[in-house]
Amino acid sequence: MNIPPVGTQSPPYSHVVEPGAIRRFVEALGLGYQPYRDVESARAAGYRDVVAPPTFMITLHGQPIPGLDLPEAGLIHGEQTFRYGEPVVAHDVITVVSRLVEVKTRGPLTFLTLETTGINQEQAMTFVSTSTIIARQAQS
Amino acid sequence: MPSLVPIVHRVTRSDLVRYAGASEDFNPIHFDDDAARFYGLDGVIAHGMYTMGLVTRFIEPLLNQGYRVSEWSNRFRAMVPVNRTIAIDGSIQESTPQRVVLNIAVTVENLPKPVLTGTIILVRGEPFADPATTN
Numbered sequence: 001m002n003i004p005p006v007g008t009q010s011p012p013y014s015h016v017v018e019p020g021a022i023r024r025f026v027e028a029l030g031l032g033y034q035p036y037r038d039v040e041s042a043r044a045a046g047y048r049d050v051v052a053p054p055t056f057m058i059t060l061h062g063q064p065i066p067g068l069d070l071p072e073a074g075l076i077h078g079e080q081t082f083r084y085g086e087p088v089v090a091h092d093v094i095t096v097v098s099r100l101v102e103v104k105t106r107g108p109l110t111f112l113t114l115e116t117t118g119i120n121q122e123q124a125m126t127f128v129s130t131s132t133i134i135a136r137q138a139q140s
Numbered sequence: 141m142p143s144l145v146p147i148v149h150r151v152t153r154s155d156l157v158r159y160a161g162a163s164e165d166f167n168p169i170h171f172d173d174d175a176a177r178f179y180g181l182d183g184v185i186a187h188g189m190y191t192m193g194l195v196t197r198f199i200e201p202l203l204n205q206g207y208r209v210s211e212w213s214n215r216f217r218a219m220v221p222v223n224r225t226i227a228i229d230g231s232i233q234e235s236t237p238q239r240v241v242l243n244i245a246v247t248v249e250n251l252p253k254p255v256l257t258g259t260i261i262l263v264r265g266e267p268f269a270d271p272a273t274t275n
Contacts, residue, residue, distance in 0.1 A: 024158075024161065025193075029193045029194055031197060045206070053193070054212055059162075076216070077189070077216055079215045080192060082213075084211065084212075084269075085270050086268045087208070126271075130213075
Protein backbone atom coordinates (compact mmCIF):
# COMPACT_ATOMS: atom_id res chain seq x y z
CA MET A 1 0.00 0.00 0.00
CA ASN A 2 1.35 3.42 -0.91
CA ILE A 3 -0.39 6.72 -0.25
CA PRO A 4 0.76 9.97 -1.86
CA PRO A 5 0.41 13.38 -0.17
CA VAL A 6 -3.06 14.82 0.36
CA GLY A 7 -3.92 17.01 -2.61
CA THR A 8 -2.39 14.70 -5.20
CA GLN A 9 -4.71 14.51 -8.17
CA SER A 10 -5.20 12.42 -11.26
CA PRO A 11 -4.66 13.72 -14.77
CA PRO A 12 -7.99 14.78 -16.34
CA TYR A 13 -9.93 12.14 -18.23
CA SER A 14 -12.88 12.77 -20.55
CA HIS A 15 -15.80 10.36 -20.69
CA VAL A 16 -18.32 10.43 -23.51
CA VAL A 17 -21.68 9.59 -21.94
CA GLU A 18 -23.09 6.96 -24.25
CA PRO A 19 -26.88 6.58 -24.36
CA GLY A 20 -26.40 2.80 -24.11
CA ALA A 21 -24.40 3.18 -20.91
CA ILE A 22 -27.24 5.15 -19.30
CA ARG A 23 -29.78 2.61 -20.55
CA ARG A 24 -27.85 -0.38 -19.18
CA PHE A 25 -27.39 1.37 -15.84
CA VAL A 26 -31.08 2.28 -15.59
CA GLU A 27 -32.11 -1.26 -16.50
CA ALA A 28 -29.66 -2.84 -14.06
CA LEU A 29 -31.33 -0.85 -11.26
CA GLY A 30 -34.86 -1.31 -12.60
CA LEU A 31 -35.60 2.40 -12.66
CA GLY A 32 -38.84 3.61 -14.19
CA TYR A 33 -38.52 7.42 -14.29
CA GLN A 34 -39.08 8.15 -17.97
CA PRO A 35 -36.48 10.93 -18.44
CA TYR A 36 -33.89 8.24 -17.61
CA ARG A 37 -35.24 6.20 -20.50
CA ASP A 38 -36.42 8.32 -23.41
CA VAL A 39 -35.47 11.60 -24.93
CA GLU A 40 -38.99 13.03 -25.36
CA SER A 41 -39.76 12.57 -21.67
CA ALA A 42 -36.38 14.01 -20.80
CA ARG A 43 -36.97 17.13 -22.90
CA ALA A 44 -40.48 17.53 -21.48
CA ALA A 45 -38.90 17.51 -18.02
CA GLY A 46 -36.44 20.23 -19.02
CA TYR A 47 -33.36 18.14 -19.81
CA ARG A 48 -31.33 18.42 -23.02
CA ASP A 49 -31.31 14.65 -23.56
CA VAL A 50 -31.85 11.39 -21.68
CA VAL A 51 -30.63 12.14 -18.18
CA ALA A 52 -28.27 9.98 -16.15
CA PRO A 53 -29.57 8.79 -12.75
CA PRO A 54 -27.85 10.16 -9.64
CA THR A 55 -25.55 7.24 -8.92
CA PHE A 56 -24.46 6.88 -12.57
CA MET A 57 -21.72 9.40 -11.74
CA ILE A 58 -19.77 6.64 -10.00
CA THR A 59 -19.06 5.17 -13.44
CA LEU A 60 -17.44 8.45 -14.56
CA HIS A 61 -14.32 7.62 -12.60
CA GLY A 62 -11.04 9.45 -12.70
CA GLN A 63 -7.70 8.15 -13.85
CA PRO A 64 -5.57 6.58 -11.10
CA ILE A 65 -4.10 9.07 -8.64
CA PRO A 66 -0.30 9.04 -9.10
CA GLY A 67 1.40 7.17 -6.28
CA LEU A 68 -1.82 5.74 -4.82
CA ASP A 69 -1.43 1.99 -4.61
CA LEU A 70 -4.11 0.12 -2.65
CA PRO A 71 -4.55 -3.60 -2.14
CA GLU A 72 -7.30 -4.85 -4.46
CA ALA A 73 -8.59 -7.14 -1.74
CA GLY A 74 -10.47 -5.98 1.27
CA LEU A 75 -11.22 -2.43 0.22
CA ILE A 76 -14.47 -1.23 1.74
CA HIS A 77 -16.55 1.62 0.42
CA GLY A 78 -17.51 3.34 3.65
CA GLU A 79 -19.29 6.52 2.64
CA GLN A 80 -20.45 8.17 -0.54
CA THR A 81 -21.69 11.69 -1.17
CA PHE A 82 -22.72 13.32 -4.42
CA ARG A 83 -23.44 16.99 -4.95
CA TYR A 84 -25.02 17.83 -8.26
CA GLY A 85 -24.94 20.80 -10.59
CA GLU A 86 -25.79 20.83 -14.28
CA PRO A 87 -27.40 17.47 -15.15
CA VAL A 88 -25.37 14.84 -16.99
CA VAL A 89 -27.22 13.77 -20.14
CA ALA A 90 -26.55 11.40 -23.04
CA HIS A 91 -23.79 12.54 -25.41
CA ASP A 92 -22.23 14.88 -22.87
CA VAL A 93 -18.46 14.87 -22.59
CA ILE A 94 -17.59 14.89 -18.90
CA THR A 95 -14.02 15.63 -17.89
CA VAL A 96 -13.19 14.25 -14.46
CA VAL A 97 -10.36 14.80 -12.04
CA SER A 98 -9.91 12.76 -8.85
CA ARG A 99 -8.07 14.08 -5.85
CA LEU A 100 -6.96 12.62 -2.53
CA VAL A 101 -8.49 14.98 0.03
CA GLU A 102 -8.00 13.23 3.37
CA VAL A 103 -6.14 10.30 4.92
CA LYS A 104 -6.79 9.00 8.43
CA THR A 105 -5.40 5.92 10.14
CA ARG A 106 -7.04 3.98 12.92
CA GLY A 107 -5.20 0.82 14.00
CA PRO A 108 -4.82 -1.42 10.95
CA LEU A 109 -7.39 0.60 8.99
CA THR A 110 -6.67 3.49 6.67
CA PHE A 111 -9.53 5.82 5.69
CA LEU A 112 -9.00 7.60 2.40
CA THR A 113 -11.31 10.30 1.12
CA LEU A 114 -11.28 10.81 -2.64
CA GLU A 115 -13.09 13.60 -4.42
CA THR A 116 -13.97 13.42 -8.09
CA THR A 117 -15.30 16.43 -9.97
CA GLY A 118 -16.98 16.30 -13.36
CA ILE A 119 -17.15 19.25 -15.77
CA ASN A 120 -19.14 19.07 -18.99
CA GLN A 121 -18.33 20.28 -22.51
CA GLU A 122 -19.78 23.72 -21.66
CA GLN A 123 -17.39 23.98 -18.68
CA ALA A 124 -20.32 23.62 -16.27
CA MET A 125 -19.74 21.70 -13.05
CA THR A 126 -21.96 18.62 -13.12
CA PHE A 127 -21.09 16.75 -9.95
CA VAL A 128 -18.72 16.40 -7.05
CA SER A 129 -18.40 12.84 -5.76
CA THR A 130 -16.80 12.22 -2.38
CA SER A 131 -15.93 8.62 -1.52
CA THR A 132 -14.46 7.27 1.67
CA ILE A 133 -12.55 4.05 1.12
CA ILE A 134 -11.34 1.89 3.99
CA ALA A 135 -8.20 -0.15 3.37
CA ARG A 136 -6.71 -2.74 5.68
CA GLN A 137 -2.96 -2.82 6.09
CA ALA A 138 -1.61 -5.92 4.35
CA GLN A 139 -0.38 -8.63 6.74
CA SER A 140 2.78 -9.40 4.76
CA MET B 141 -46.95 16.20 1.05
CA PRO B 142 -45.37 13.64 -1.27
CA SER B 143 -46.18 10.05 -0.50
CA LEU B 144 -43.39 7.51 -0.54
CA VAL B 145 -43.77 3.77 -0.50
CA PRO B 146 -41.12 1.37 0.84
CA ILE B 147 -39.33 -0.66 -1.82
CA VAL B 148 -38.79 -4.35 -1.16
CA HIS B 149 -36.38 -6.21 -3.41
CA ARG B 150 -34.66 -9.58 -3.35
CA VAL B 151 -31.05 -9.16 -4.47
CA THR B 152 -30.17 -11.97 -6.86
CA ARG B 153 -26.90 -12.97 -8.41
CA SER B 154 -28.14 -11.95 -11.83
CA ASP B 155 -28.93 -8.48 -10.46
CA LEU B 156 -25.30 -8.20 -9.39
CA VAL B 157 -23.93 -9.52 -12.67
CA ARG B 158 -26.04 -6.99 -14.57
CA TYR B 159 -24.96 -4.19 -12.28
CA ALA B 160 -21.30 -5.25 -12.61
CA GLY B 161 -21.62 -4.98 -16.38
CA ALA B 162 -23.53 -1.71 -16.29
CA SER B 163 -21.16 -0.06 -13.84
CA GLU B 164 -17.99 -1.80 -15.09
CA ASP B 165 -17.20 -2.80 -11.51
CA PHE B 166 -15.97 -6.35 -12.01
CA ASN B 167 -14.65 -7.05 -8.54
CA PRO B 168 -15.31 -10.83 -8.36
CA ILE B 169 -16.59 -10.70 -4.75
CA HIS B 170 -19.84 -9.46 -6.31
CA PHE B 171 -20.48 -12.55 -8.45
CA ASP B 172 -17.99 -15.35 -7.64
CA ASP B 173 -18.47 -17.22 -4.34
CA ASP B 174 -14.96 -18.68 -4.45
CA ALA B 175 -13.44 -15.23 -4.81
CA ALA B 176 -15.65 -13.88 -2.03
CA ARG B 177 -14.57 -16.70 0.31
CA PHE B 178 -10.93 -16.18 -0.63
CA TYR B 179 -11.32 -12.64 0.71
CA GLY B 180 -12.90 -13.86 3.94
CA LEU B 181 -16.57 -13.37 3.13
CA ASP B 182 -19.26 -16.03 3.49
CA GLY B 183 -20.22 -15.57 -0.14
CA VAL B 184 -21.06 -13.01 -2.77
CA ILE B 185 -22.12 -9.56 -1.56
CA ALA B 186 -23.82 -6.69 -3.37
CA HIS B 187 -21.86 -3.68 -4.57
CA GLY B 188 -22.45 -0.84 -2.13
CA MET B 189 -23.25 1.31 -5.14
CA TYR B 190 -25.84 -1.23 -6.30
CA THR B 191 -27.71 -0.88 -3.01
CA MET B 192 -27.39 2.90 -3.15
CA GLY B 193 -28.56 2.89 -6.76
CA LEU B 194 -31.68 0.91 -5.81
CA VAL B 195 -32.62 3.71 -3.43
CA THR B 196 -33.27 5.78 -6.57
CA ARG B 197 -36.45 3.68 -6.99
CA PHE B 198 -37.69 4.94 -3.65
CA ILE B 199 -37.46 8.60 -4.72
CA GLU B 200 -39.02 8.15 -8.15
CA PRO B 201 -42.43 9.46 -6.98
CA LEU B 202 -40.68 12.74 -6.15
CA LEU B 203 -38.87 12.78 -9.50
CA ASN B 204 -42.25 12.34 -11.17
CA GLN B 205 -43.44 15.44 -9.29
CA GLY B 206 -40.62 17.48 -10.81
CA TYR B 207 -38.02 17.27 -8.05
CA ARG B 208 -34.41 16.43 -8.81
CA VAL B 209 -31.61 15.33 -6.51
CA SER B 210 -29.24 18.11 -5.51
CA GLU B 211 -27.30 16.27 -2.85
CA TRP B 212 -27.12 12.69 -1.64
CA SER B 213 -24.90 11.31 1.06
CA ASN B 214 -24.89 7.93 2.67
CA ARG B 215 -22.91 5.58 4.79
CA PHE B 216 -22.47 1.89 3.99
CA ARG B 217 -22.79 0.25 7.40
CA ALA B 218 -22.81 -3.44 6.59
CA MET B 219 -22.63 -5.78 3.64
CA VAL B 220 -25.66 -7.05 1.73
CA PRO B 221 -25.34 -10.79 1.02
CA VAL B 222 -26.79 -12.10 -2.22
CA ASN B 223 -30.23 -13.80 -2.14
CA ARG B 224 -31.52 -11.65 0.69
CA THR B 225 -34.48 -9.33 0.65
CA ILE B 226 -33.80 -5.70 1.32
CA ALA B 227 -36.26 -2.97 2.27
CA ILE B 228 -35.72 0.67 1.39
CA ASP B 229 -37.61 3.17 3.48
CA GLY B 230 -37.29 6.74 4.54
CA SER B 231 -38.80 9.63 6.39
CA ILE B 232 -39.46 13.16 5.21
CA GLN B 233 -37.52 15.66 7.29
CA GLU B 234 -38.56 18.71 5.37
CA SER B 235 -41.03 19.26 2.56
CA THR B 236 -41.82 22.43 0.65
CA PRO B 237 -42.79 22.92 -3.01
CA GLN B 238 -39.12 23.78 -3.68
CA ARG B 239 -37.28 21.32 -1.48
CA VAL B 240 -37.60 17.90 0.14
CA VAL B 241 -35.14 16.41 2.60
CA LEU B 242 -35.34 12.66 3.17
CA ASN B 243 -33.59 10.42 5.64
CA ILE B 244 -33.28 6.97 4.13
CA ALA B 245 -32.44 3.55 5.51
CA VAL B 246 -31.93 0.20 3.84
CA THR B 247 -32.40 -2.94 5.92
CA VAL B 248 -31.80 -6.60 5.15
CA GLU B 249 -34.08 -9.38 6.32
CA ASN B 250 -32.93 -10.87 9.64
CA LEU B 251 -30.36 -8.17 10.25
CA PRO B 252 -31.23 -5.84 13.12
CA LYS B 253 -29.43 -2.70 11.97
CA PRO B 254 -29.61 -0.81 8.67
CA VAL B 255 -26.95 -1.63 6.10
CA LEU B 256 -27.18 1.84 4.58
CA THR B 257 -28.34 5.15 6.01
CA GLY B 258 -28.29 8.53 4.39
CA THR B 259 -29.83 11.83 3.47
CA ILE B 260 -31.15 12.96 0.10
CA ILE B 261 -31.95 16.58 -0.71
CA LEU B 262 -34.23 17.17 -3.66
CA VAL B 263 -35.12 20.52 -5.19
CA ARG B 264 -37.71 21.73 -7.67
CA GLY B 265 -37.83 24.76 -9.93
CA GLU B 266 -34.41 26.06 -8.96
CA PRO B 267 -31.53 26.80 -11.33
CA PHE B 268 -28.75 24.26 -11.34
CA ALA B 269 -26.17 25.13 -8.69
CA ASP B 270 -22.43 24.78 -8.98
CA PRO B 271 -21.66 21.94 -6.56
CA ALA B 272 -18.06 23.08 -6.17
CA THR B 273 -19.15 26.39 -4.63
CA THR B 274 -21.97 25.12 -2.40
CA ASN B 275 -21.21 23.52 0.93
